[in-house]
Amino acid sequence: MTTAAKLLADAEALLLDFDGPLARLMPTPVNARAADAAREVIGQLDLPPAIATTTDHLAVLRHVLEHHPEQVAEVEEACTRAEVAAARTCAPSVHATNLFELISRRRMPAAVVSNNSDQAVIAFLERHGWTRHVAVLSCRRPDDVGRLKPDPFLVQQALRSLRVDPGEALFLGDTTSDVRAGAAAGVGVLAFAKDEHLRSELTRAGAAAVTSLGDPRGLEA
Numbered sequence: 001m002t003t004a005a006k007l008l009a010d011a012e013a014l015l016l017d018f019d020g021p022l023a024r025l026m027p028t029p030v031n032a033r034a035a036d037a038a039r040e041v042i043g044q045l046d047l048p049p050a051i052a053t054t055t056d057h058l059a060v061l062r063h064v065l066e067h068h069p070e071q072v073a074e075v076e077e078a079c080t081r082a083e084v085a086a087a088r089t090c091a092p093s094v095h096a097t098n099l100f101e102l103i104s105r106r107r108m109p110a111a112v113v114s115n116n117s118d119q120a121v122i123a124f125l126e127r128h129g130w131t132r133h134v135a136v137l138s139c140r141r142p143d144d145v146g147r148l149k150p151d152p153f154l155v156q157q158a159l160r161s162l163r164v165d166p167g168e169a170l171f172l173g174d175t176t177s178d179v180r181a182g183a184a185a186g187v188g189v190l191a192f193a194k195d196e197h198l199r200s201e202l203t204r205a206g207a208a209a210v211t212s213l214g215d216p217r218g219l220e221a
């Protein structure tokens with residue numbers, strides 16, 4: 001398999017997933033609180049057990065989009081509030097500084113491609129002084145809830161805005177949903193895995209390479 005270092009060396013543009021590769025946005029218990037905030041809006045609805053107990057606020061949002069579309073705008077707003085609050089305090093990933101140094105040194109066009117709100121991504125980048133490294137944000141806006149990854153929409157929108165071809169770009173993600181969105185848009189994915197189980201899932205999903213999410217040397221592996 002191609003290594004992370006070679007994929008990065010060959011890439012002419014980078015697409016960066018937010019939660020994971022750049023930020024530790026929703027550690028426990030922040031994730032549970034965000035999911036509670038999303039559920040609070042729809043309190044009276046009868047939720048299936050998986051959605052009533054999930055700690056993934058975006059799973060709640062997807063459920064509402066499918067089953068209670070009349071409430072999706074309110075739930076999206078609650079998700080955005082929780083994400084922005086998290087982005088104001090969360091730690092960066094162990095790779096963020098190295099990635100932005102690489103982007104700056106090689107003057108690479110870069111985009112953040114996230115299912116989280118663009119407002120949360122902006123809050124995070126501004127806090128760390130990284131805004132100048134990111135030419136394009138292709139992140140969730142209220143109207144995009146139905147086109148989140150694994151749909152290729154956000155990846156394709158980033159490519160169009162950066163004016164780069166899929167073959168010139170590398171997408172850095174940490175979920176099978178990122179790998180599927182990249183594949184559907186024709187972009188190779190360098191995946192970050194926090195454990196061995198995820199490493200094999202991401203490999204099976206078709207990642208061009210899988211490296212460590214928690215080890216800063218992962219970019220050189």
Ligand SMILES: O=C(O)COP(=O)(O)O
Nearest residue numbers: 017018019113114115116
């Ligand atoms: O899709 C997710 O679960 C989280 O959002 P991300 O796109 O910033 O990683």
